[in-house]
Amino acid sequence: MRHIILVTGAGKGIGKAIAVEFARYSERNPSFEPVLVLASRTSGDLETAAAECRKYGAETDCITTDIAEAANAVRLAETVIERYGTVDCLVNNAGVGRFKPFTELTEEDFDYTVATNLKGTFFLTQKLFPVMEQQRKGHIFFVTSIAAEKAFKTSSIYSMTKFAQKGLLEALRLYARECNVRITNVMPGAVYTPMWGEVPEEMQSMMMMPEDIASAVSGAYFLPERTSVEELVIRPVGGDINE
Structure with a gap:
């Protein structure tokens, strides 16, 4: 079955890992035919x-944009609706942060x-x-x-926006429950991605990898449609970094 899946921030990190995980699943399960619409600001990252x-046989469509x-x-x-007429999955992954003391x-x-x-x-x-509401x-x-x-001391603005995202998805879920649309809040702890910049090897060893988050996302997606995973809280086994 064809699935139109849009992933933002798909050029690297968690977004890329989620796209690749869906592609890998399609190789193991031929009945799953994803069209992976990959969106990001950097065309080179998207093509990579x-x-x-594509190594796994998945159809892809790259759209370079800054949301x-x-x-x-x-x-x-x-563009997604014009090209495909529908969308089955939206992964709101694009995100940025500036990490400094509050003042x-x-x-x-x-x-x-x-x-x-x-x-x-x-x-x-x-x-x-x-x-999604119309197609139920x-x-x-x-x-x-x-x-x-x-909250973390150096993440005042970042944490503010993430608290707000949580408020948005909780409000959206009130609508989604009326039309069988699933809403999942994915809350990772420290994941080794480019957002962290230079990370010492000792700290890297304590962090999760993007693939860890991707496998949890795909697991939630492939549950029966009658089932909704509302929250995925995923932390390194040792707990939060800089706690």
């Missing part, structure tokens, strides 16, 4: 991710983080949800963070 997905602009988020949704954060840091994490996520989801099926994942429930 798409090439890896920090609301118009781009809306255009991305419209050192600037208005530019604020605008940069809020634009992607809140504005882009909101308007993309707002445009695609009615499609679909699955929306929000890759938030444990920072959506727990």
